[in-house]
Amino acid sequence: MKNTLISKDWNKAKEYLKNNKIIIAPTDTLYGILGNxxxxxxxxxIYQIKKRKPEKPYIILIPDTEFLSIFGISPSKEEKKVLEKTGITVVIDLPSKYKEKFHYLHRGQKSLAFRIPAKRKLLNLLKDLKxxxxxxxxxxxxxxxxxxxxEAINYFGNKVDLYIDEGEIKNKNPSTIIKFVEGKPIVLRKGNISISHINHILQIK
Structure with missing residues (x-):
């Protein structure tokens, strides 16, 4: 049986994630299951413990847009701007030669959804983890x-190695998900940030 720990220490989260452990911690909008x-x-x-449909990909958190190069992605200036300034999730197509390597992430969708978190502790964690x-x-x-x-423990118990406790997270919307088509943002999921704010960031009238 796993020894599951509850903590408020984000350094402990870093230690666990470095060792490819699974943790639950606050994200920008909800408690999330975090893993490498x-x-x-x-x-x-994580698919197994969430009982998630295997064809549905997960959002990927990155510390900055430089990390997109891991996936062979050179973001457009619009994608880069929105990722860096809004805490919004942006779906970007994978280059052909990376589709097989990262099939376990894109699940046949041939694109991945990325977000740079606005939550400072989570962003610092990503920067430290690299x-x-x-x-x-x-x-x-x-x-x-x-x-x-x-509630997270009731769901997952000792299937998760570490829980980072920051109290109650109340009625927050999930992150907005967009994709750029011909340079214009298309909303795939409405969430915590409006399209008008995105357009303002992009200076689109």
Whole structure:
């Protein structure tokens, strides 16, 4: 049986993630299940414990747009600007030669969704780790997201190695997801940031 730890220490989160452990911690919008996106075994384990449909990819958290090069992606100036300034999730197509390597992440969609988190502790964690993280919400498929650590523990128990407790997260919308088509942002999922704010950032009238 796993020894699961509850902590408020983000340094402990870094230690666990460096060792390819699975943690639950606050993200910008909800409690999320965090794991090393470059480790296929970790990613598949998160699919297993979430009981997530295998064709549905996860959002990937990165510390800055330089990390897109890991996936062979050179972002457009619009994609770069939105990622760096808004905490929004941007879907970007993978180059052909990277599609097979990262099939376990894109799940046949041939694109990946990226976000640079606005939450300072999470962003600092990513910078220290120097690894991208998958970060789905902390709930099994079809169940409401955990609003606090006790709800997360009720869902996952000792299937997760570490829980970072920052109290209740109340009624936050999930992140907005967009994709750029011919330089224009198209909303794929409405969320915490409006299209008008995105257009303002891009200075589109």
């Amino acid at each position: 996106a470059l480790n296929k075994t970790v990613v598949e384990y 690894k991208p993280l998958v970060a789905p919400s902390a709930n099994p498929e079809g169940e409401p997201p955990a609003k606090n650590i006790q």
